[in-house]
Amino acid sequence: MLISLGRRVVTPPGSRQSFVGLRPLTVHPATTMPIKVLNVAEKNDAAKNIAALISHGQSLRREGFSKFNKLYEFRCQVQGQNCDMTMTSVSGHLMGLDFGPHYRKWYSCQPSQLFDLPVEKKCPDNMLPIKRTLEREAKKAQWLIIWTDCDREGENIGFEVIDVCRAVKPSLKIFRATFSEITLPSVTRALENLGQPNLRVSQAVDVRQELDLRIGAAFTRFQTMRLQKKFPTKLANKLLSYGSCQFPTMGFVVERYKAIENFVPEAFWKIRVFHKIDDVNVEFHWRRLRLFDETAAQSYHDVCLENPIAKVEDCKSKPKSKWRPLPMDTVELEKLGARKLKLSAKVVMQAAEKLYTQGFISYPRTETNIFPKELNLRPLVEIQTRDQRWGDFAGGILQHGPNPRPGKKSDQAHPPIHPTKLAANLSGNEARVYELIVRHFLACVSQDALGKETTVNIDINGEKFIAHGLTVVQRNYLEIYIYDKWSDKEIPDYVQIHTFEPSQIDLTPGHTQPPNLLTEADLISLMDKHGIGTDATHAEHIETVKSRDYIGVQDRDKLVPGVIGIALCDGYDAMGFEMSKPNLRAGLEADLKSVCEGGRQPDVVLREQIAKYKSLFQIAAQQVTKIDEACARYLNEVPQNQ
C-alpha cells in the first residue's frame, strides 16, 4: 500500500498550520513515493509560465486532447513533499449556462416563462477536449491545485474544474494557490501557502450567471419579437437585445445627449484686461468672473474706463506642485490607453493580458491603487535601470527611495499594475502598453513636479483683476511621464511696477456651454463609477451597443445615441422603470458582494432578484404600447396592427 503511505504524509485538506505541525512526524520525504498533483490554470499561457517558474525551466511538455491547452510535467517539492506535478489549463469558463434544448427556440414558450424554466450547466462542445484531458489526468492524481486567476470569476472556474475532476476521482484533495503575478517569488509563495477555494465567491458568480441569462433572454425575446412585428419595414431583421450591462451603457450616452439637447444657453458678460509689456500680452481676469446682467456688467466696464489706470496691489510667488500619478488600476489603464495611446479599451486590455501571461506585468485586473507594504518596490525599480529609455531615471529614483502616493482603493487581492520584468522583443500595441505601464510606474514612485506660481492682483478704479504665471522649476516625474504636460506661462515681474495703463479693457459677451458628448474614456469612467460590467468587459459592452445601433460614433470619438437606442430608453422610461439607468445592476452587485462576504445566502438573493425582474417584466408586457409609441416617434413609422 505505497499509495496510502504517501497519503498518510499528506495532511487533511485545509489549514496551513496542519502542514507545519505534521511534517516532523512523517517519514523522510526522500523515502516517500512522490505525490501526483494535477495543477490547473485559467489559460494555457499561465500554465506554461507557472510551470516554467516552478520547475526552473525543466518542465516537459505533453499534448492533451485540446490542442490549445498543453500539459507541463515536472517534479518539485510542495510543503516538503516530493511531488510529480502535471500543470494544465482551461480556457476561461469550462461550463456554460442555458435553458434546456427545447426552450432555446424563440417561439417555444412565452418569454415570461424564462424566469422559471429550468436552466442547465453544460460543457459546450468546444470545451469538451479540455474536459476530457482533466478527467484523464484527475484519475491519475491525488491532489488537485487550482491556479485560476484570483478573482470572482476565477474562483468559479476553479469550482468548474473541481466538479469535473471530483466526478471521476472523488478522493482528490483540493487546494487553492493564491497569487497575483506570475513571477518566481509570487508563485513560490503561493505553493508554500496553499489554501482552500472559496465556495461563497463562486456561488455569487452562479447567481449572477443565472440572473443575467433569465433576464437577458426574457427581455431580448420580448422586445425583439414585439418590435419586429410592429415595425416590419425598419426592424424586421434587427436583434434588439437587452442586457443588464448593455442597457445602462447605452443609457449614459442617451442621457448625455439629452442633456445637450435640452440645454438652454445663458448669456453672460465679462471684463477682460490686457497688458502688453516686453512682447508678452498678459491677460487679467475679472474677480467677479462674469455677470448674467448686461446692464450691470456695462456699468462696471464704464467704471473701469472712467479711470483706466491699473494699480498693482500685490505680486506674489509661491511654490506649486503638479502631483505625480497614483498607482495604476485597470480603469486608469483603460482610460490612459484611450486618451494617450488612442487605443480602444478593448485593445489595451488584450495587450495587457498578453503582457501578464508572459510575466512582464502584474495582474492587469485590479481595483487597487495603493501599493501594499509587503510589496518591495526597490527591486522592481532596479530592474528598469537596465532599460535605455528610462534606466537613468530609474537609477535616480533609487537614490531617494521609491515614494508612491497612496490611493484610496483596494480590492484586497491584487496590487496596482506594475512591470515585473524588463521588456524584451515586444512590438506593436504590447510594446506601447508596456511602455505606458513602466512610465506610469516610475512616475508614480518618483517625485512631484515643482514650480513657482506668480499671481498679480490689480485694481482699476475699484474693480479687481488677477493674472497668473508659472515657472516649472523641477520637472521630476514629468521627465519620464511623457503623457502629462505642464508648461511655463510667462508673466513679467510686477514687483517694480506700481501702476500701468492697460493696453485694452474689453467687455466681452459670452454664453454658457452645454456639456460635451461622451468619449469612450468618459463612458468607461461612468461605467466604473456605477459598477456596470467588470474591468475586463467595459470595452465589450461598448462594442455591443454599437453593433446593435443603439449608439454610434461621431467626429471620430464622440458617442451619440441611435434612434432605436433612444426609443427603447424612452419607452421604458415612460413606464417609470429605470431599465437604462445603472441602479438595477448596482443593486445586484451589492447583493453579490454580500454573498461573497458571507452576509447573504446565494439562493435567497437569486429568488429575490428573479421575483423583482419578473414583476417588472409583467408590467412591461402590459404597457408595451409605450415602447411602440416611442419607436413610432423616432422611426417615423406607424406601428403595424398585427
Place this chain on the structure above:
DNA sequence: GCAAGGTC
C-alpha cells in the same frame, strides 16, 4: 437570433 463572464 437571447446575457455577462471567462479566453483565443
